[in-house]
Amino acid sequence: MTHDKDRLLSFYHRMLMIRQFEERVKMMFLEGIMPGTIHQCQGQEASAVGVCFALNEKDVITSTHRPHGHAIARGLSVESLMHELFGKSTGCCKAKGGSMHVGDLDQGMVPAIAIVAGNIPLATGIALSYKMRREPHVAVSFMGDGAINEGAFHEAVNMGAIWKLPVLYVIENNRYAASTSIEKMTALDKLSDRAAGYGIPGVTIDGNDVEAVYEATQAALAGARAGDGPTLLELETYRITGHSRRDPCNYQPPEERELAVKREPLGRFTGKLLEAGLATQAELDEIAAAVETEIDAAVESAKAAPEPLPEDALEDVFA
Amino acid sequence: MSNEPRTLMYREALNEALMEEMRRDDTVFVMGEGIAERGGSYKVTAGLLAEFGEKRVIDTPLAEASFTGAGIGAALTGMRPVVELLFIDFALLTLDQVINQAAKLKFMTGGQGNVPFVMRTQGGTGNGVAAQHSQSLEAIFYHAPGLNVVMPSCPHDAKGLLKTAVRHNDPVIFIEHKLLYMNEGPVPTDDYLIPFGQGDIKRRGSDVTLIAWSNMIPRSLTAADKLAAEGINVEVVDPRTLVPLDKELILDSVRRTEHVVIVQEAVRRGGVASDIASIIQAEAFDYLDAPIEIVAGLNTQIPFNLTLEAACVPQEDDIIAAVKRAVYA
Ligand SMILES: Cc1ncc(C[n+]2csc(CCOP(=O)(O)OP(=O)(O)O)c2C)c(N)n1
Ligand SMILES: [Mg+2]
Numbered sequence: 001m002t003h004d005k006d007r008l009l010s011f012y013h014r015m016l017m018i019r020q021f022e023e024r025v026k027m028m029f030l031e032g033i034m035p036g037t038i039h040q041c042q043g044q045e046a047s048a049v050g051v052c053f054a055l056n057e058k059d060v061i062t063s064t065h066r067p068h069g070h071a072i073a074r075g076l077s078v079e080s081l082m083h084e085l086f087g088k089s090t091g092c093c094k095a096k097g098g099s100m101h102v103g104d105l106d107q108g109m110v111p112a113i114a115i116v117a118g119n120i121p122l123a124t125g126i127a128l129s130y131k132m133r134r135e136p137h138v139a140v141s142f143m144g145d146g147a148i149n150e151g152a153f154h155e156a157v158n159m160g161a162i163w164k165l166p167v168l169y170v171i172e173n174n175r176y177a178a179s180t181s182i183e184k185m186t187a188l189d190k191l192s193d194r195a196a197g198y199g200i201p202g203v204t205i206d207g208n209d210v211e212a213v214y215e216a217t218q219a220a221l222a223g224a225r226a227g228d229g230p231t232l233l234e235l236e237t238y239r240i241t242g243h244s245r246r247d248p249c250n251y252q253p254p255e256e257r258e259l260a261v262k263r264e265p266l267g268r269f270t271g272k273l274l275e276a277g278l279a280t281q282a283e284l285d286e287i288a289a290a291v292e293t294e295i296d297a298a299v300e301s302a303k304a305a306p307e308p309l310p311e312d313a314l315e316d317v318f319a
Numbered sequence: 320m321s322n323e324p325r326t327l328m329y330r331e332a333l334n335e336a337l338m339e340e341m342r343r344d345d346t347v348f349v350m351g352e353g354i355a356e357r358g359g360s361y362k363v364t365a366g367l368l369a370e371f372g373e374k375r376v377i378d379t380p381l382a383e384a385s386f387t388g389a390g391i392g393a394a395l396t397g398m399r400p401v402v403e404l405l406f407i408d409f410a411l412l413t414l415d416q417v418i419n420q421a422a423k424l425k426f427m428t429g430g431q432g433n434v435p436f437v438m439r440t441q442g443g444t445g446n447g448v449a450a451q452h453s454q455s456l457e458a459i460f461y462h463a464p465g466l467n468v469v470m471p472s473c474p475h476d477a478k479g480l481l482k483t484a485v486r487h488n489d490p491v492i493f494i495e496h497k498l499l500y501m502n503e504g505p506v507p508t509d510d511y512l513i514p515f516g517q518g519d520i521k522r523r524g525s526d527v528t529l530i531a532w533s534n535m536i537p538r539s540l541t542a543a544d545k546l547a548a549e550g551i552n553v554e555v556v557d558p559r560t561l562v563p564l565d566k567e568l569i570l571d572s573v574r575r576t577e578h579v580v581i582v583q584e585a586v587r588r589g590g591v592a593s594d595i596a597s598i599i600q601a602e603a604f605d606y607l608d609a610p611i612e613i614v615a616g617l618n619t620q621i622p623f624n625l626t627l628e629a630a631c632v633p634q635e636d637d638i639i640a641a642v643k644r645a646v647y648a
Contacts, residue, residue: 035625036447087447087624098449098623114451115409116381149380150412177381179357185380251356308622310630317619 001276003211008278011053011210013287015045015266018069020291021078022241024299025068025085029245035087038099041069043208043240046265047172048073050213050235051140054221060108060126061140062119067112070142071102074109082298088305095308096316116177117143117150120169124156127167127230138224140168146177148194149185157232161198164229168220171232172207174239179251195232207235208265240264324475324505332474332506333363333439333495336481337401339510341371344399347485348375350386351403351439360405361441361500387413387438391421391490394436399485407442407456407494414459421490422465433488439481443534443584444621444632445498453621453628455533455585460492461561461594467491467515468562472536474504476559479513487515496534518565520572524554527578527646530569530595532557535582535633542638551646561591569595570603577608578645584632587615609648612641 001008022040029038041048048069052061055074063070071081076092084091085099092104093111103111110126113119123141130137147153148171160167171191175182188194195202201223205216213235220231238260242249249257273279327335341347348371349364355378358365368376379386383404390400404410410417421434444453460468469484469491471477477495484491521536522543531539536557543553556572558565573579579599581592596611614633622628 036449036623084623087626093623095624095627096450096620096622098447100451101449101623114449115412146381149382151382151384178353180353180378184378308624308627310627313617313619313622313627313630 001211001272001278005278008273009283009287011049011214012269012273012279012284013291014049014053014073015210015269016288017078017291017294018045018048018072019266020295021072021081022068024295026241028299034085036098037245038085039066039244040241041066041239043260043264044172044174044237045069046210046213046269047170047207047235047237050210051142051170051217054214054217055108055140056137057108058135058137059140060110060137061142062110062123062126063103063112063142064116064119064144064147065100065112065114066144067100067102070112071104071109075107076102076104076109077298078295079298079301080104082302083305086302086305087307088302089308089312090305094312117147117152119143120147120153121156123167123169124160124165127160127165128163130166131163136225138166138168138221140170142170142172144177145171145173145175145182145191146180146185148191157198157200157230160230161200164227166224167230168217168224169230169232171234172237173234174237176239176243176251178243181251190234192232192234198232200230200232202232202234204234204236207237208263208268210265210269237265238263322507322509324507326503327474327506328500329474329477329495329502329504330361330363330500332478333481334365335506336478336485337364337367338370340482340485341367341375345375346397347399347401348377349401349403350377350379350390352379352381352405354378354403359403361497363439364403383409383412384416388416388420391416391424391434391436394421394434395424395432399435399437401437401439401485404438404440406452407440408451408454410438410440410456413438417460417466417490417492418463422463425489426465434490435488436490437484437493438491439493439495441495441497443496443498444628445534447623447625447628449623450620455583455616457494457561458585458590461591465490466562467560469493469515469560470533471495471559472499472521472533472557473502474506476513476519476557478506479511480515480559483512483515486512494533498534502537513559515560516563516565517560518556518558518568520554520568521557522553522555524552524576526552526576527554527580527642528556528569528572528576529553529580529582529638529642530556530558531582532559532561533584535584538633538635539582539638542635542642545635546639546642551642553642564595566598566602569599573599573603574606577606579607580612580614580638580641580645582614582633582638582641583616585616586618587613588618590615609645612645614638614641
């Protein structure tokens with residue numbers, strides 16, 4: 001492990017925060033006390049944290065229908081997210097967005113876009129604005145493996161490439177688009193091979209290794225900031241929860257799933273920390289307790305928070 | 320064979336329509352996201368893969384514009400595709416193919432080719448799925464010449480209209496509603512078709528003509544029951560197909576009741592309700608006893624919060640109030 005202990009523990013803390021947030025939300029959702037639908041990211045914590053921790057404060061990410069992990073990794077508080085998921089006016093999007101649209105521009109996250117691939121051109125455009133104004137920031141677009149088959153992906157990445165924009169295109173390849181496996185949707189083995197079609201570098205790495213993700217992101221960001229243009233970064237991962245609410249995942253073959261559970265990022269990273277003697281179980285327990293306390297508090301305050309007023313429906317819309 | 324109607328859910332009725340049409344005509348095939356093994360989000364295509372196989376029940380990549388376009392191309396060359404767009408919000412990605420290609424090919428080629436293409440999709444509010452999954456966008460398709468626009472409100476109509484859609488030689492935009500899939504209703508056992516351009520009176524009444532479609536029909540019928548208790552008899556007219564529109568059925572009702580309320584879930588501005596109102600005032604002005612009332616969605620986005628969501632689309636109370644305004648004006 002090449003990083004110092006503080007950084008490693010901060011990776012651990014944030015990945016655990018995402019995992020526990022998702023688990024708590026799932027429970028409340030199944031109890032029926034949360035409205036709407038949810039797309040969760042258990043098993044994909046390393047990609048969110050590895051990428052976002054490599055960013056500078058003013059960099060901006062665009063996210064998808066599966067945004068909770070990205071938001072927490074980017075630094076949105078679990079409180080503002082929990083309030084949003086409960087549909088309270090104190091949520092990060094004032095109860096207008098809900099689970100699929102969480103975000104906070106001040107924290108470097110465009111409210112998530114639930115139209116698959118709809119967020120990719122936005123990242124290209126954000127990068128264009130940085131380049132035009134000679135600002136040193138980078139835009140990052142997260143996307144799923146399914147999104148790369150949309151026309152918007154192709155068009156947006158191509159523009160990023162020809163204009164050498166400071167943008168990073170990150171594919172979180174969890175092998176499925178909803179219930180459809182990746183083999184049915186592309187003839188490629190390696191999704192980053194698409195990069196050649198745009199004349200940009202393509203990199204595929206283990207997306208469940210938070211350190212590797214962090215380092216690969218750093219390298220790509222350095223290129224982007226230096227004016228070399230975009231990178232297509234494929235992070236291989238797996239979703240160990242349903243696609244959306246109440247999905248039994250019976251399209252995931254049991255052997256594949258078992259293997260994926262063994263490779264999930266949080267357990268692996270915990271093992272690594274303990275084996276390398278970089279943290280004691282007691283230290284990790286302390287972090288876990290703090291995470292629980294923060295989530296408990298977020299749930300309690302969200303339940304007590306005010307509902308929006310009907311007239312708020314006409315606010316923030318140009319009509 | 321007896322033709323005792325059974326009770327089916329809206330989604331089951333749609334499923335039966337597809338099954339029957341695929342058995343009848345092997346040029347019919349279905350295509351969309353997660354429709355084969357998974358049977359679609361609302362189970363409308365459940366069981367099709369088992370019976371008809373992968374060749375006719377196709378899971379596509381996430382590529383709405385192009386699988387729609389592929390359906391249109393296949394239609395032009397002799398197939399009868401039924402393409403599913405999971406949410407009408409995603410159908411916005413297909414507008415070039417639908418409006419510039421499907422709707423125009425017959426015209427631009429001087430009548431050389433037909434496009435027997437069906438897009439099944441689903442819209443509306445009700446689940447707290449926010450601004451990108453809740454829109455009512457029928458007006459966009461209604462606006463474009465060359466497209467049939469179908470919006471069934473009950474299982475019986477859903478089945479009969481979908482079968483007609485599959486057999487139609489011009490493109491059909493078939494818009495379901497997410498809150499209707501589990502609704503039950505009687506469906507005949509025998510084969511039947513419902514012609515396009517033939518509306519249906521869902522409730523007879525003498526005091527006011529209420530025109531609505533899709534999920535606004537059940538809501539309006541409940542409102543009408545409550546109004547009946549107060550002595551107001553509402554006639555509920557469901558055009559079922561917005562294009563072609565059954566003008567005669569509407570005008571005939573208006574001439575009898577002399578009062579009109581039009582209810583649409585879609586936002587008020589630029590909606591189909593305004594267009595129907597303009598037709599009525601042009602063709603039955605002398606019969607009107609009061610201004611036409613339109614109850615519609617607010618000109619805003621659909622918010623996530625359920626209370627806010629409800630505030631954005633017509634509710635029973637809004638319908639009742641509008642009927643009273645029309646009748647007591
Ligand atoms: C344009 C569009 N098409 C379809 C959908 C429905 N949908 C939501 S998520 C999803 C699967 C996306 O798969 P992927 O891009 O791999 O992301 P993942 O869900 O695996 O994170 C689909 C089909 C959508 N939201 N937008
Ligand atoms: Mg995926």
